[in-house]
Amino acid sequence: MASSQCCANPPSLNPVYGKEHVAEDFGGLKAYITGSPESKLAIILASDVFGFEAPNLRYLADKVSASGFYVVVPDFLHGDPITPEIAKNSRDEWLKKHETDKAFEEAKPIIEALKNIGISAIGAAGFCWGAKVVVELAKYDYITAAVLLHPSRVTHDDIGDVKCPISILGAETDHITPPEMIKQFGEILSSKPEVDSHVKIFPGVVHGWSLRYDVKDKTAAEKAEEAHKDMLNWFVKYVK
Numbered sequence: 001m002a003s004s005q006c007c008a009n010p011p012s013l014n015p016v017y018g019k020e021h022v023a024e025d026f027g028g029l030k031a032y033i034t035g036s037p038e039s040k041l042a043i044i045l046a047s048d049v050f051g052f053e054a055p056n057l058r059y060l061a062d063k064v065s066a067s068g069f070y071v072v073v074p075d076f077l078h079g080d081p082i083t084p085e086i087a088k089n090s091r092d093e094w095l096k097k098h099e100t101d102k103a104f105e106e107a108k109p110i111i112e113a114l115k116n117i118g119i120s121a122i123g124a125a126g127f128c129w130g131a132k133v134v135v136e137l138a139k140y141d142y143i144t145a146a147v148l149l150h151p152s153r154v155t156h157d158d159i160g161d162v163k164c165p166i167s168i169l170g171a172e173t174d175h176i177t178p179p180e181m182i183k184q185f186g187e188i189l190s191s192k193p194e195v196d197s198h199v200k201i202f203p204g205v206v207h208g209w210s211l212r213y214d215v216k217d218k219t220a221a222e223k224a225e226e227a228h229k230d231m232l233n234w235f236v237k238y239v240k
Contacts, residue, residue: 006048006049006128006129006152006176006207006208007049007082007084007087007091008206008207008208008212011050011054011055011056011211011212012055014053014055017053017055017058017059018032018034018058018061018062021033021034021058026072026074026110026113027074027106027109027110027111027112027113027114028106028109028110029074029075029076029078029106029110030052030074030075030079031052031072031073031074031075031110032052032053032058032061032072032073033070033071033072033073034058034061034062034065034071035064035065035068035069035070035071036065036068036070037070037117039068039069039070039119040118040119040120040121041068041069041070041119041120041121041122041123041239041240042069042070042071042072042114042119042121042122042123042239043064043069043070043071043072043122043123043124043125043235043239044071044072044073044074044107044110044111044114044122044123044124044125044134044143045057045060045061045064045071045072045073045124045125045126045127045130046074046076046103046107046124046125046126046127046129046130046131046133046134047073047076047077047081047127047129047130048127048128048129048130048152048208048211048212049077049081049082049094049098049128049129050081050082050211050212051075051076051077051079051080051081051082052073052074052075052076052077053081054081054211054212056211056212056213056215056224057073057127057211058073060211060228061073063228063232064231064232064235067232067235067236069123069235069239070114070119072110072114074106074107074110076098076103076106076107076130076133077098078098080094080097080098082094098129100129100132100133100136100153101136103130103133104133104136104137107124107133107137107142108142111137111142111143121144121239121240122142122143122144122239123143123144123145123146123147123234123235123238123239124137124138124143124145124146124147125146125147125148125149125231125235126146126147126148126149126151127149127150127208127210127211128149128150128151128152128176128207128208128211129152129153131148131149131150131151131152131154132151132152132153132154132158134146134147134148135148135151135154135158135159135162135166136158138162138163138164138166139158139161139162139163140163141163141164143164144164144165144238144239145164145165145166145167145234145235145237145238145239146162146164146165146166146167147166147167147168147169147230147231147234147235148166148167148168148169149169149210149211149227149231150169150170150171150174150176150177150207150208150209150210151168151170151176151177152176152177153176154177154185156184156185156188159185159188159189160188160192162189162192162195163195164195164238165195165196165197165234165237165238166189166195166196166197166198167197167198167199167200167230167231167234168182168185168186168197168198168199168200169200169202169210169227169230169231170182170199170200170201170202171201171202171205171206171207171208171209172201172202172203172204172205172206173205173206173207174206174207175207176207177207179201182199182201183199183201185199186199196238198230198234200230202223202226202227204223205223209223209224209227210224210227210228210231211224
């Protein structure tokens with residue numbers, strides 16, 4: 001069962017934002033795509049339960065693309081993001097419909113499609129629900145670097161199987177993956193010298209802070225921006 005924190009502070013979904021960048025089909029899924037197709041470096045962003053139409057997520061994709069990456073935000077939820085009503089009345093049923101294992105399989109054709117247009121290195125970042133998708137990719141040679149932001153349902157075994165450089169950004173107040181668990185992830189990674197890692201717990205923030213923040217709240221926006229910067233720095237370092 002997912003914690004209510006996964007569904008807290010729902011964004012106002014706005015598919016109009018960046019509409020000119022939406023491709024009806026990329027590797028079999030609808031996606032928000034931004035950045036130069038001439039780039040040889042790509043980043044996949046796997047959304048939280050609110051899906052790929054969340055404006056803050058698309059804004060982040062634009063920021064990442066401004067650093068030279070071709071960015072793809074797939075609609076792993078197939079046009080069915082969670083809503084406050086679903087979160088209240090049928091959250092578990094919704095989660096059964098949107099298994100992360102299925103999204104992991106759907107990510108493979110997206111990666112293949114990126115390679116087919118000349119992409120030579122791919123990184124992936126996952127937020128909450130999407131972090132589970134990304135950690136599965138990180139167990140194989142599908143991606144060259146991974147970032148997990150306020151991950152949900154990621155296990156110790158998952159972290160133990162990671163094979164690429166990984167950064168994990170956690171919140172001080174998180175009932176899903178609390179700081180103690182984030183620290184344990186760090187200990188597991190420390191025992192794997194062949195895998196470079198970075199683990200950070202952000203003080204004064206709650207689960208979901210990197211996406212579900214009020215842009216008018218200066219403090220919240222600054223804390224989200226810090227996480228975005230850490231994520232981007234990791235990709236600049238390893239996706240090249």
